[in-house]
Amino acid sequence: MWLPHKETKGRPKWLPPTKRKGDRIGRRQMINKKAMAIKSRKEFRRFRIKKRIRKIVQGTPDRPRMTVFRSNKAIYVQLIDDQSGNTLVAASSVEKSMMDQQGTKTEIAKMVGKRIAEKALQTGIATVVFDRNGYLYHGRVKSLADAAREGGLKF
Numbered sequence: 001m002w003l004p005h006k007e008t009k010g011r012p013k014w015l016p017p018t019k020r021k022g023d024r025i026g027r028r029q030m031i032n033k034k035a036m037a038i039k040s041r042k043e044f045r046r047f048r049i050k051k052r053i054r055k056i057v058q059g060t061p062d063r064p065r066m067t068v069f070r071s072n073k074a075i076y077v078q079l080i081d082d083q084s085g086n087t088l089v090a091a092s093s094v095e096k097s098m099m100d101q102q103g104t105k106t107e108i109a110k111m112v113g114k115r116i117a118e119k120a121l122q123t124g125i126a127t128v129v130f131d132r133n134g135y136l137y138h139g140r141v142k143s144l145a146d147a148a149r150e151g152g153l154k155f
Contacts, residue, residue: 050134057131058082064089066116066128066148066155068141075109075140077116077148079128089123091116106143113144117151127154 059065059082069076076092092098093108101111120128128148135141149155 046134048134053131053134057129059129061088063127063129064125065131066153067131067133068135068144069133070135070140075105075112075144077112077144079116079120079125088125089116089119091119106140109140109144110147113147114151116144117148117153121152126152130155 059080061081064079064081074093078087079089
């Protein structure tokens with residue numbers, strides 16, 4: 001077994017680099033301190049995608065950001081004004097009006113998409129910027145977005 005001694009010059013490539021003053025820091029530390037708390041590779045991948053998207057997507061009062069959060073049991077969507085930091089409209093599958101709905105998670109996501117479109121049009125919001133929040137545009141996220149488009153939102 002190889003042990004690092006003072007007289008050895010290099011470390012094998014399979015060992016992680018040692019942290020010394022002036023050394024380059026790792027990719028996880030560069031992104032954000034929050035990345036250190038992320039446990040799995042999958043979560044870290046989503047975190048990187050989320051940061052990349054948020055550099056581009058910004059919500060305004062006229063055209064808020066429609067962000068999606070997906071848990072194992074529920075799906076949540078919000079319309080956010082990033083300039084003031086306020087949530088303008090929100091809908092989720094755990095609302096009282098949605099709790100009695102039956103169906104698959106994808107069908108419930110469609111209902112939530114229609115519900116957010118209803119609420120947005122009632123408050124006078126017709127156009128939004130879609131933020132998939134690091135999730136792939138597939139499955140529940142896609143069905144929610146399609147239902148919101150059918151409900152009258154433009155993005």
